[in-house]
Amino acid sequence: MSVVAHLEPQSLDPQLELAELTEAALGDGAIVTFVGLARPESKEGNAVDAVVLDHHPTLTRQSLEEIAVACAQRFDVSHVRVVHRCGTVPAGEPIVFAGASSIHRRAAFEAADYLMDRLKTEAVFWKREVGDAAAAWVEPTEADLADRDRWG
């Protein structure tokens, strides 16, 4: 069992993260991963050049760790890996990697789903979209909160 939760200020390479998870998952039968990208367009249809993720020097990392550990405890998974960007993420670039491995696929699917539902609503970030329109701070949507609440 391993749990990795990492806050990345520079760049996030999903291929590298998958390779790390695959190497750890020897003996497992399934790996499920999710890669989130910085969207090039806001909900209002405005062009977005970059997403800026403000973070707290200690609470942000703690929130990533807490979510990853809770995932490992909740599902029958062997390995959990969460890597999240902070700082300025240009549109189109990876902003989050969330993955889990397990002996059978169902647990890995559920674990990745759980990770993202909680990361989208509870990870300690303050997110701002920068583009043609005035910079806008983003907060979780009702749908995001409903998705998280599925897990009780």
Next chain:
Amino acid sequence: LQFLRGGFGAGELSLFSHDESPDARHLDLSLDDTKTVDLAAPRRETEATTRYGVVIVRFYGRLADSIGSEVELAGASGCSVGEVRKRLAESHVGAAAAIERSRALIADSFVSDEHRVGECDSLEFLPPVSGG
């Protein structure tokens, strides 16, 4: 700077912005001894220093955008978090709603508005998080 252990009143609170933001140039502090310093300075990662009753308050997200990442409050040590919150909201009317919605943090622990700010405390205001 004035050092007033036990509280601050009108004219006794000084704010020093450490961040560049459009609103930072239009702070309505109404205080003679207010000055703007080092607007580009990054947020300090170490414990805040307190000198002569000055408490450093840090902000995140939309609060940092409108107030600055840090301000120094003279005479704030000994005040309750609620008193500091109220004065900040009065000084930054445009950010008052966000200040009201924010949680206060001291030494990585959330504190209530009744909590008294000590001389060596670093006080942080965290707006509701965006999530990742």
